[in-house]
Amino acid sequence: MINESPLFSKALPIIEDIKKAGYEAYFVGGCVRDALLNKEINDVDIATSAFPAEVKAIFPKTIDVGIEHGTVMVLKNDETYEVTTFRTESTYQDFRRPDQVVFVRSLNEDLKRRDFTVNALAMTQDGEVIDFFDGVNDLKNGLIKAVGSPEERFFEDALRMMRGVRFVSQLNFIMDSETKKAIHIHHALLEKIAVERIQVEFIKLLLGEGRQKGLNLFVESELYLYCPGLAGYQKELVCFSTLRNSQNHKLMSSLSAWTLLLFALGKKEDEVNLFLRSWKCSKRMIQQVKIALKALTIRTKQPLDDLLLYQSGYEIIREVEELLTFLNKTADLSRLQKLNNQLPIKDKKEIAVTGFDLLAYFDAKPGKWLGEALDKIEVAIVLGEINNEKEAILSWLSTTDKVNI
Numbered sequence: 031m032i033n034e035s036p037l038f039s040k041a042l043p044i045i046e047d048i049k050k051a052g053y054e055a056y057f058v059g060g061c062v063r064d065a066l067l068n069k070e071i072n073d074v075d076i077a078t079s080a081f082p083a084e085v086k087a088i089f090p091k092t093i094d095v096g097i098e099h100g101t102v103m104v105l106k107n108d109e110t111y112e113v114t115t116f117r118t119e120s121t122y123q124d125f126r127r128p129d130q131v132v133f134v135r136s137l138n139e140d141l142k143r144r145d146f147t148v149n150a151l152a153m154t155q156d157g158e159v160i161d162f163f164d165g166v167n168d169l170k171n172g173l174i175k176a177v178g179s180p181e182e183r184f185f186e187d188a189l190r191m192m193r194g195v196r197f198v199s200q201l202n203f204i205m206d207s208e209t210k211k212a213i214h215i216h217h218a219l220l221e222k223i224a225v226e227r228i229q230v231e232f233i234k235l236l237l238g239e240g241r242q243k244g245l246n247l248f249v250e251s252e253l254y255l256y257c258p259g260l261a262g263y264q265k266e267l268v269c270f271s272t273l274r275n276s277q278n279h280k281l282m283s284s285l286s287a288w289t290l291l292l293f294a295l296g297k298k299e300d301e302v303n304l305f306l307r308s309w310k311c312s313k314r315m316i317q318q319v320k321i322a323l324k325a326l327t328i329r330t331k332q333p334l335d336d337l338l339l340y341q342s343g344y345e346i347i348r349e350v351e352e353l354l355t356f357l358n359k360t361a362d363l364s365r366l367q368k369l370n371n372q373l374p375i376k377d378k379k380e381i382a383v384t385g386f387d388l389l390a391y392f393d394a395k396p397g398k399w400l401g402e403a404l405d406k407i408e409v410a411i412v413l414g415e416i417n418n419e420k421e422a423i424l425s426w427l428s429t430t431d432k433v434n435i
């Protein structure tokens with residue numbers, strides 16, 4: 031596994047330097063899990079017995095990114111690596127953060143505080159996997175199981191309940207019965223967690239290849255009751271989970287996930303803002319989802335046309351076309367490409383006349399009429415009613431009742 035992944039290979043000198051200094055160092059967590067599952071590895075995490083000050087003494091270039099929690103960023107060969115000291119944690123008063131972080135020299139102590147057995151894995155620089163909690167066997171069996179007592183893990187950080195459901199979806203696994211039982215009993219603890227943290231896990235859940243399993247567990251455990259705007263939508267969430275669910279048919283982006291979810295919940299365009307604001311989504315995401323939801327609603331009723339493409343934008347409409355397949359409707363990507371290539375303009379800025387041109391032509395003062403005229407010109411150009419040429423546009427305006435000054 032070390033040789034097969036360039037990320038592991040590049041990070042090896044970090045581990046070697048730490049070991050030369052007399053300390054232990056391992057690859058840990060999700061990168062080890064994903065390597066064992068033959069999945070793509072996006073980054074690597076390194077854990078060490080060296081305390082933060084000792085890590086900083088080993089490497090000439092470091093940044094204190096989270097030193098109070100034992101993490102030091104090491105800069106080497108134009109790359110950055112997060113190196114975290116083995117640690118254990120005290121009691122948790124708010125179900126989110128430990129009252130105290132204690133650095134330790136024991137790998138076992140560090141791994142036993144982690145959330146699930148499949149994440150409590152370490153790997154040496156030689157590729158040997160260290161597995162204190164039977165995580166490798168759980169990987170083979172496709173099982174998400176809490177390390178030790180699930181109640182203790184969830185009381186340490188209640189977000190772990192959402193993470194567990196997310197991993198069911200992301201890895202297309204099932205959940206251990208005791209872990210599932212603990213989530214159902216303690217689901218109300220999710221209320222203690224910031225919406226921003228919940229949102230990250232929820233979107234990953236929606237994007238997983240095991241979306242149906244994950245969403246069903248999300249509903250069964252009643253975690254959904256403590257997520258913004260979802261209480262009262264049990265049936266709709268279950269229905270949403272079944273939409274064109276297959277291993278090769280995943281939702282591809284946050285935009286697609288929110289759009290299809292809102293469609294399944296029966297939300298209208300004017301309800302998007304309030305719903306997504308409650309999830310702490312960005313203004314840009316909210317605006318994009320509004321456009322996509324409106325376009326998806328239209329596309330379920332009528333064919334794609336120039337105006338819908340122009341008003342929505344190519345990138346959004348492409349995602350909308352893909353979403354149609356989740357609703358057992360046919361996506362028309364070839365027509366989309368053809369229409370996009372033939373659009374006379376892609377943006378209002380490309381119109382051959384400006385507001386100043388209209389003011390001069392009609393010898394009029396600015397007013398509401400000006401914006402309305404430009405809007406009508408824009409639509410007429412897109413629909414092919416006039417050519418995007420200054421003289422043609424002005425002639426079209428003067429021979430019709432399009433302008434009401």
